[in-house]
Amino acid sequence: MKTLGMIGGISWESTAHYYTRINQLVAQRLGGLHSAQLLMYSVEFDEIQKLQHADDWKTLGKMFVGIAQRLEQAGAEGLVICANTMHILAEEVAQAISIPLIHIAEATAAAIHDADVETVALLGTRFTMEKPFLRQALEDRGLRVMVPEEEERTEIHRIIFKELCQGVIKAESKDYFYSVVSRMHRDGARGAILGCTEFSLIADQSRSLVSLFDTTELHARAAVEWMLASD
Numbered sequence: 001m002k003t004l005g006m007i008g009g010i011s012w013e014s015t016a017h018y019y020t021r022i023n024q025l026v027a028q029r030l031g032g033l034h035s036a037q038l039l040m041y042s043v044e045f046d047e048i049q050k051l052q053h054a055d056d057w058k059t060l061g062k063m064f065v066g067i068a069q070r071l072e073q074a075g076a077e078g079l080v081i082c083a084n085t086m087h088i089l090a091e092e093v094a095q096a097i098s099i100p101l102i103h104i105a106e107a108t109a110a111a112i113h114d115a116d117v118e119t120v121a122l123l124g125t126r127f128t129m130e131k132p133f134l135r136q137a138l139e140d141r142g143l144r145v146m147v148p149e150e151e152e153r154t155e156i157h158r159i160i161f162k163e164l165c166q167g168v169i170k171a172e173s174k175d176y177f178y179s180v181v182s183r184m185h186r187d188g189a190r191g192a193i194l195g196c197t198e199f200s201l202i203a204d205q206s207r208s209l210v211s212l213f214d215t216t217e218l219h220a221r222a223a224v225e226w227m228l229a230s231d
Helices: 012-030 045-053 057-074 085-096 104-114 126-130 132-139 150-162 171-186 197-201 215-228
Strands: 004-008 038-042 078-081 119-123 144-146 191-194 211-214
Touching: 004 012, 004 057, 004 215, 012 038, 012 197, 012 215, 038 057, 045 057, 057 078, 057 085, 078 085, 078 215, 085 126, 085 132, 104 132, 104 191, 104 211, 104 215, 119 126, 119 132, 119 171, 126 150, 132 144, 150 171, 171 191, 191 215, 197 215, 211 215
Parallel strands: 004 038, 004 078, 119 144, 119 191, 191 211
Antiparallel strands: none
8 A cells, every 4th residue: 555645634524524535445445454654834814824824826836846745755656635725736746756746636637537527516725716726727628617697606605614614514604605506507507516525515416406526535545545546
């Protein structure tokens, strides 16, 4: 089994889910008392989100490159960034290390293609919905990507930072989220990307008329496939 480095804490709520799912998937594959070989660096999220909202990606880039290099030096053989938004730095990080970075968009696009879906709604933080880094990566893999309307983006962003990142799950916010998915389905989306790792907290296929693609789950599965693949 290869050793996986994880940049987590973005937020710790979703990183806890990453840790659990990766270990569960390894145990399912190998049985018995097997678990995952992991090295994790968990950041202080308040510092991160302040830099995000200040649009200071240069400082964040230096920070994440340094973290990735420390994980590699500690023995990580591959790396995951446990957040959709911070994949805005994926290329910069990947170029600064000599180990592979398992990209969340690659795992997500593969699952969407396997489901024979071409047009998808992308829901996430305002950064993920409005900046091109994730949408472009998906479009480069042959998908048509739709994002919510301005008012919807504002409310979804609020739900993520004011509620889900703090472990708060409100029924009315979940209702709102799935009303946006339904509206986008009426406008042509045939799948919906849960493009924020905290959305695992409210993932519920029974609430959606379209297939939901949970990026946390898909990323965790891709990481385990890499960890257990024979060289």
